[in-house]
Amino acid sequence: MAQVAMPASTRALLLDIEGTTTPITFVKDILFPYIKDNVQEYLSAHWEEDECKQDVQLLKKQAEEDTREHRAGPVHTLDQTVHTDEEKAIQEVVDNVLWQMAADRKTTALKQLQGHIWRAAYAVGKIKGEVYEDVVPAIRRWRRQGLKVYIYSSGSVEAQKLLFGYSVEGNLLELFDGHFDTNIGLKVESKSYQRIAERIGCSTEDIMFLTDVTREAKAAEEAGLSVAVVVRPGNAELTEKERTRYTLITSFSDLALPGSA
Known part of the structure; x- marks a missing residue:
């Protein structure tokens, strides 16, 4: 050319x-699948940490906005303070993250959590x-x-x-x-x-x-x-x-x- x-x-x-x-393949074949495969494990490991709590809070605000605007999606509280059952609370966040990713959404809440999961992977050399x-x-x-x-x-x-x-x-x-x-x-x-x-x-x-x-x-x-x-x-x-x-x-x-x- x-x-x-x-x-x-x-x-x-x-x-x-x-x-x-x-390459688009890096994002589609490496970065995004890594989130899908590891989001539950990441949340379980970091659930009580302030950064993770802030990530979940941002996802909760996004879910509330989606509900107000009648967007189809998992209807969950996404609130760590509501659930005594941590496993169920984590699953709600996982469901929301996977739904947003399947819809190829670009919300700041989703991107922030993804960034933190990737950071942990880059730091130990799982991703370059x-x-x-x-x-x-x-x-x-x-x-x-x-x-x-x-x-x-x-x-x-x-x-x-x-x-x-x-x-x-x-x-x-x-x-x-x-x-x-x-x-x-x-x-x-x-x-x-x-x-x-x-x-x-x-x-x-x-x-x-x-x-x-x-x-x-x-x-x-x-x-x-x-x-x-x-x-x-x-x-x-x-x-x-x-x-x-x-x-x-x-x-x-x-x-x-x-x-x-």
């Missing part, structure tokens, strides 16, 4: 993770974060040219830092100037990108966003960011209209620094 030059105004790169820096081989050299090149590099993912900031901090290539956290998750807003809403620009301290026109999801690309463009859609093996197929509509890259090495292509 021909080289694509970043717009001359580019001061910062904003990167998606899944399908962009990291995967990155495409073109990612690290490209980011190092961008940073040498004075560009800032940020991550924006629906996974929690903590989960992002674990993936890059315990990666197959070692600790890569020094490569990033900051991390954003759904606390700043959903990735398909243009206001989220405006907030990110404000947080970074630059104009939306100064940021280039790389993602494999065209709905996110559209939202970012509406906010004024420049965008390239990343085409990787295993990513969702683009329609012909999407292929002609967006700038496409198959590797970070396809992206040339401003004025060099």
